[in-house]
Amino acid sequence: MQGLSKPITDNSFRTRLIAGVDEAGRGPLAGPVIAAAVILDPACPIAGLADSKKLSPLRRQQLFQQIREQALAWSVARASVAEIDTFNILQASLLAMQRAVHKLSMRPEMALIDGNRCPRLSCPVQAIIRGDESEPAISAASIVAKVLRDRLMLLLDKRYPxxxxxxxxxxxxxxxxxxxxxxxxxxxxxxxxxxxxxxxxxxxxx
Known part of the structure; x- marks a missing residue:
C-alpha cells in the first residue's frame, strides 16, 4: 500500500497531466480521514493556493469554489473510523488517497503526494515533503480535503453536540x-x- 519516496531530480513532471493528492484528518480523535485529488488546468492557474492550514476558513472556502470551477478534475474519498482502527492512521490515509485518485474523471499521468509515503497507484507517483507548500496541485488537494472534512465534522457536531x-x-x-x-x-x-x-x-x- 505504501512506498518510500525518492527526491525529484528534474522538472519534467511539470509538463504532464498531474494530480496533486493530500489528506485532512490524520491527527483528530474522531471522524474519518478525507483525501482529495486535484488535476489543475495549466491554462487556468488559481492564485493564492497554499497549505490549507495556513489559510483562513473564508479564504479556504473561496479557493475551494475556484478549484471546483477551474480544475480539470477533482475528487474526494475517505477511510472510515473502522478502517483507521483496523489498519492504523497511516495506512488508512494512504487508502483514502488511493481511492481519491481512482475516482478522478480522467487518468493522471503522474500523482504528487504530500508527505514521504505513497499509495499504490496505476500511474507514476512521487511523494514530496511539505508538498502542500510548494506544489499548487497538492495545495489545491489540501484545501479541498480540509474544507470537506470540516463540513463533515459540523454534521457530526449536530449528531453528537x-x-x-x-x-x-x-x-x-x-x-x-x-x-x-x-x-x-x-x-x-x-x-x-x-x-x-x-x-x-x-x-x-x-
Missing part, C-alpha cells in the same frame, strides 16, 4: 479531552487513539 466537534473538528483540545472523560467515546471516535482508548480502559463509556 456534547463533544464540540464544530469548534475543534475532532482534534485533541483540552475541551475535547474533557468531554471524552465526561461522556465517553461516541461511535465517531477512533478507539485505537490513546486518549479514546484510555477512556474505554477506565470504564468511561457512552
Amino acid at each position: 456534547q463533544y464540540g466537534f464544530a469548534a475543534h473538528k475532532g482534534y485533541p483540545t483540552a475541551a475535547h479531552i474533557q468531554a471524552l472523560h465526561c461522556h465517553g467515546p461516541s461511535r465517531a471516535h477512533r478507539r485505537s487513539f490513546a486518549p479514546v482508548a484510555e477512556c474505554i480502559v477506565n470504564g468511561v463509556r457512552r
Whole structure:
C-alpha cells in the first residue's frame, strides 16, 4: 500500500497531466480521514493556493469554489473510523488517497503526494515533503480535503453536540479531552487513539 519516496531530480513532471493528492484528518480523535485529488488546468492557474492550514476558513472556502470551477478534475474519498482502527492512521490515509485518485474523471499521468509515503497507484507517483507548500496541485488537494472534512465534522457536531466537534473538528483540545472523560467515546471516535482508548480502559463509556 505504501512506498518510500525518492527526491525529484528534474522538472519534467511539470509538463504532464498531474494530480496533486493530500489528506485532512490524520491527527483528530474522531471522524474519518478525507483525501482529495486535484488535476489543475495549466491554462487556468488559481492564485493564492497554499497549505490549507495556513489559510483562513473564508479564504479556504473561496479557493475551494475556484478549484471546483477551474480544475480539470477533482475528487474526494475517505477511510472510515473502522478502517483507521483496523489498519492504523497511516495506512488508512494512504487508502483514502488511493481511492481519491481512482475516482478522478480522467487518468493522471503522474500523482504528487504530500508527505514521504505513497499509495499504490496505476500511474507514476512521487511523494514530496511539505508538498502542500510548494506544489499548487497538492495545495489545491489540501484545501479541498480540509474544507470537506470540516463540513463533515459540523454534521457530526449536530449528531453528537456534547463533544464540540464544530469548534475543534475532532482534534485533541483540552475541551475535547474533557468531554471524552465526561461522556465517553461516541461511535465517531477512533478507539485505537490513546486518549479514546484510555477512556474505554477506565470504564468511561457512552
